[in-house]
Amino acid sequence: MLRPFLTPVGNPGFRFFSDLPLSLLFGGVLFLIFAFSAFLSLFWLPYDVTHLEISFRFQGPSLAHWLGTDHFGRDILSMLISGASVSLGVAVFSVFIGVMIGVPLGLTAAARYHCLPDEIIMRGSDLMLAFPSLVSAILITAVFGPSVLNSIIAIGIFNIPVFLRLSRAKGLHLWESGFVKAARMCGKGAFRISLEHILPNIAPFLIIQGTLRFSLCILGEATLSYLGLGAHPPLSSWGRMLSEAQTFITLAPHTAFVPGITIVLCVLSVNLVGEGLRELFDSQRVRPRS
């Protein structure tokens, strides 16, 4: 299924590994580590996150606990691993919401250029962009109670206008191209054209924008749980570990630094993957001209 998306547009030779930009390789490996640990946390954890052993409190990194223990004596490494599943899960689903609602709207806006649906959709997306995203996320989680599902919705809603505008801009550009004119001459409707011709060609841009929004969603989830509006206690989350560890920063600095660095590394890996993909697609998009 991926073949059509990844077919090179420009240079014929597409040797897999040696051709990939460095940032994609480095980011990809790092991200796989996080993704694997998130997947692993569903089945196995080095230590049981729910078991509190107060006497083991604030132990530094040691052989038993590689990254030390927090203020309840829980192992920080296993907290991070189980936190990874929450953070990545929330980010994946909120990007999913953004794409599933944003892209179809964007394509219809592009298809119906200069008439009513386009205006309404654009005004709606401008309004959504005008809404202060963090304030609204707080409102949503406050109204419906803090939980994973609510933070997914709260963050997901603000991905919609981003994908909408991107798919509309790229779509408009493609509607002027020759093969769309040919398709229109074959009597294909706007819906079929959008599906067969426009979507496959804007897929690379969506993928790049998707990775960027993915990293922003991870940060968003961390911020929400830092404010206490994210996942509930049995589910550990990076943001909440940070907010709890904030008061112990002088007593046990590692409890504050380790989750912070994990967030940075995870978001950095996703950004590097995004940067690498952009380089990959840019190098392909250059057309050999006479």
Next chain:
Amino acid sequence: MSLSVEHFSLSIGKKMILQDISFSVSPGEVVVLVGESGCGKSMTALAIMRLLSEACVETGRIILDGNDLCRCRDPELFRIRGRDISMIFQEPMTALNPLMTIGNQVAEALLVHCQASHIDALHIACKTLAEVGFQGASDFLGRYPHELSGGQRQRVCMAMAIALCPRFLLADEPTTALDAVSRLHICKHLRALSVEQGVGILLITHDLGFASAMSSDQVLILRTDGILESGTKQSLSMFMHHDCVSVSADFPASFRSSLPPDPSLPPVLEVRDAVCEYVSFPSSSLFPFFAVKDVSFSIRKGEIVALVGESGCGKSTLMRAILGLETLSAGSVRFDGAPIDLSRRKVQAVFQDPYDSFNPRHRVDRLVSEPLFLLDRDRSLCSAERAILVEEMLELVGLSASDSRKYIHEFSGGQRQRISIARALILRPLLIVLDEATSALDVRSRSHILSLLSRLSSHFSMAYLLVSHDLSLVSEVADRVLVMKAGRLVEEGTTAQLFAQPSHPYTRDLLDAMRSLDRG
């Protein structure tokens, strides 16, 4: 005092572009560099101007007044460019900075080189613009590039290049994007520069007509594998037969359809006083802008009609209306008596830019079989039938059946245009609209495409509507010619009659411009 290139070779990544080329240009001499598209002609010019991207690996020397430009550092290069050597580029539409006025852009070269004050720099700029053919240049100074036509922009580029009277001028295909009239002006000015001001000109082009018109002293032919051959002026006809630059000499005589169109049959296409108006959004002018005004004509079965006019005369709007991509404000377009949306199967089109008219994500078989979607409504073909039809079409246009599994980026410009024709033919339409189908191709693939079209026309007795601004092509191919100017049909007639005594003054200008270029 000459510009000489000695044993220069250039490669990007692993691909060798230029192999050990040597030539020299002395002041007052016109050197023409000819070659197929994509053989690296433009790279030579960019190499001389030291404007190549970082990925190029060069060996050899480029000598100007004794010092080697390859070894120069940036500060000396800034002094040399513009003052001793300057260049004109191919794409006038993007060569000018959209946010700066014409005056400033031309004056900038003066400001930078001779630290002149802004006022007298503008004064000199105004003088240079008048020199290159702008009447009343002073009011052009304040205008922006998007307010000018292609020809005017190219003249501005020329003004920029010659503002400081450089000793050498590189012109990289200056006229391909222009129409006949402005091409003639550019040619006159270049010739005046070399003769009167002793400027050494290196002209790069793939348009033989223009090259012979420049009465060049030296002609160099760059082959696709990067090796340069030199020919003298007298042996101009010799390289006419060179395999890579064969001209229209081997045109199929039988192109024009033998039997005259039978008047009794109902016309394939009938356009009755079509009107297409644009109310451009911000223009507060009272009368709307008319792209097409009261155009009526008809095309009969098997007839080849050409629609000619300068760019911006509304011929492409009319073509889009005929193809059903745009709705007419008034009037009607009929195919065999039926409106367009009922008779989509009867008309197909071949577009101008081969690189833009195919979805890069689809395989060739899916591209070619796209029009079969029209059949799905009444009887849907199974995939086996589709495959056979596609292979048949590919063989018909001279490609192999195995090509159907490939992706479009694996084909050259000429091959893509063949696939486009295969796509148009698959439904056996009555009329094929050729929207400047060959203007983006180089000479050789253009002639192959035209011969293919002639074979198909005689085989399937199909009608063609050829939309073009290239009169020499029209005179060879079309039965009848329609001339359009500013949205109106100013003249209509058979090719022979129109070329013999054109009635409308505008047609006469077009023909004179074409003839003066051909005679050279």
Next chain:
Amino acid sequence: MLFVLYFSYLYYNFLMKFHVRNSEKVRCVPASCLLKTFAFAFLFFCAVPFAQAEAVRVPRILRLGMVLEPPHLDPTIGVAGAVDEIVHANIFEGLTRLNPAGEVRASLARSWYISDDGLEYVFSLRRGVRFHDGSIFDAHDVKFSLDRARAGSSVNGQKDLFSDILSVDVIDALTVRVRLIRANADFLYNMAWGNAVIVNPKTASQNAFHPVGTGPFAFSRWVRGDHVTLVKSPSYQGPSIRLDRVDFRFIPDPAAAFSAMMAGDLDAFPRFPAPELLPRFTSDPRFSVIVGTTEGEVILSINNGRSPFRDIRVRRAIAHAIDRRAVIKGAVFGYGVPIGTHFAPHHPAYVDLTSLSSYDPVRSGFLLSKAGFSDGFETTLILPPPIYARRAGEVIAAQLRAVGIRARIINMEWAQWLERVFERKDFDLTVIAHTEAMDIGIYARPDYYFQYKNSEFQKLMKSLKEMTDPSRRRFILQQAQKKIAVDYVNAYLFQVSKIGVSNVKLRGLWRDSPLQLNDLTSVYWGD
């Protein structure tokens, strides 16, 4: 300051260097004039803040830290503790006041006479007392304040404090007679509460944001979200006040509170929110740490009106499943006194009943199986925002899970907790601190949120109200404590300690807090 100048000089010639050197690889940076503006603008915006010298401390000014910002400054509206922490005893005074040990002392009422049947009180008021706006204080103000508090439309948070008053009569300018419907031994104690302060009729309505009282300090300024400033009131007749200005600064975030104290931006934090950071203060010679008691009991409230908690065996199993030591260590890092019942341990009448609900998971499991829940059951544990509740909740959930009670934690904001738990009583378990003084009486209210309806206990509370003899009152209180402990109404966890951190040179801060107030009358800067 020097460091910044050097840094911006580096930045400036770093940019200029690029402009001059036209090396092949690194192209030059844009025109120099624009470059200079960048460098100098950077200098201005970064360097300026460093220029400020260290703030010098003026001796007669006190900067006090507080966790919550009060919604308003009128103690007679609502019951937000933060209001009393600022205004009670500083701006407003009641008829009586409490000393650090919690005993009733004279305040605006110089002395009082109580009739034998305890139904009539005659207060003689202090002479020459003025409000901060200059108007003279007299009996009419007392009558107005008491009538206003007990009126039908009153919005006073502690309205039942005044429910026993029959009438308030002015005898002369400085004497007031108050008649009660039924004898109430706590009446004088109640008059010391923040809700019973005497207000000036003319300014009563504006007290919310411009309080006018008779106390030693007058209101000066309120920068919402940051601080409230009080200044010494010239018209105060009482003991000499050795502070000219007091700033109450609101710092909700414990880490920010800690860094404010360490950075020297605050002089004292009477109720420091982060017990875990105290070792840093005790080891630092600049600070002194005072650990006292408060009236706040942290309990695990159980919804007695909902199954399976109607069965006392289940409630008892919960009580035995919880290890108070671990909860205190986990939640407040050891700064808490275990309690076996809903009563403050520092009170003379306190009975230590912790043995009734000692940590015994085996018995807890046995009790659960006897009650028919051998493999435990699912329930929810609702936690309000304060940090002690969230941490204690996690420890308790883990301990309950050990005996098979799987409690799902739900974190809630205050407003939601009040509406769902307090008003609609739609909860199973919740952790909460009851900060009102002497509030064992809430178990006698049938409509209270843990829905404990026990007629015997209600009779006890009625008799306590009418009993004035102290020894008889202590006996009744002890019986009440035993009753709610034996009935296992809730799981009583620990008494909140008052952790006060202050500058070592500061004298006169109260160790304990019988009421939620910061009495600054006796505070001064030592050597």
Next chain:
Amino acid sequence: MLHFFWWRFISLLFSLAFASIVIFFILDTLPGDPAAFMLGLNATEETIGALREKLHLDVSAVRRYFIWIGSLLTGDFGMSHTYQVPVWELIKERIFVSFPLAFYALLLSIFIGFPLGVLAAQCNQTFLGTVIIGTNQLGVSVPEFWFAILLVFIFSILLSWFPSGGFPGWSEGFLPVMKSLFLPAVALSFSRLSVLARVVRFSLQEAMSQDYFRTALAKGVPRSRAIWYHALRNAIIPLISILGLQFSSLLAGAIVIENVFFLPGLGRLVFQAVTQRDLIVVRGVVMLITFAVIVVTFLVELSCAALDPRLRKRIC
């Protein structure tokens, strides 16, 4: 200019009206009763009832909306439930914290982000280029609140160069305010300057790959001048729209930073108002921020149109 201006102005009003409706009815569903919240734990039923009555919370939702819109137009944002103070007073105080902070952070991110972007665009393949791009990636991926915690830990607790937070009030003079706003501004601008640098790099590289840049070089214009006059002028337009977006996100997005530094800004006011279910304050602030954002985007669009002669000609 008129045609475009009026058309955009009407759509501006339309978005504002639509925003006010959406804000009002979303906030109306906020559970939790402010009256109960104010009266605390031991309140009895009828006191809560009395207070609800006093704050006229029992009028129908639609009528309340029109009362609110009416008062909004006359500039009266209504009375805050918890603070018993006109909302506009509250907001006015908080604006003097949030706007200078947002402006200060924006200036910092411009003065550091812009040169970085220009440098990164030029020295693409060199060591310096990869270093700058690396720091940009890092800057974007650092969570603001964690960076703020680090700043407080290092600069105010360990080195005690800066106050750990709080806002002395403009009456204390310019320097102490700037000193207290410096750390929050750095925390806010750190991720934004990386985003700005990235945008500058991309749009500049895009402009430098255009033909007119090559023509300028062919005219003998030195590279630095070519970059400044040709490439940057064309790269400015995407830059302005990014700056517009950043300013609006600074206004409300600073909630977290205001929490860490306990600054009395708009963000924290909204956060506290939401937890205290003070509907009128929440509505007032969200309406103000949305209005500011829509006006900023409107101005950005106008300046983009004014800068680009192609649009300017089409406008007037």
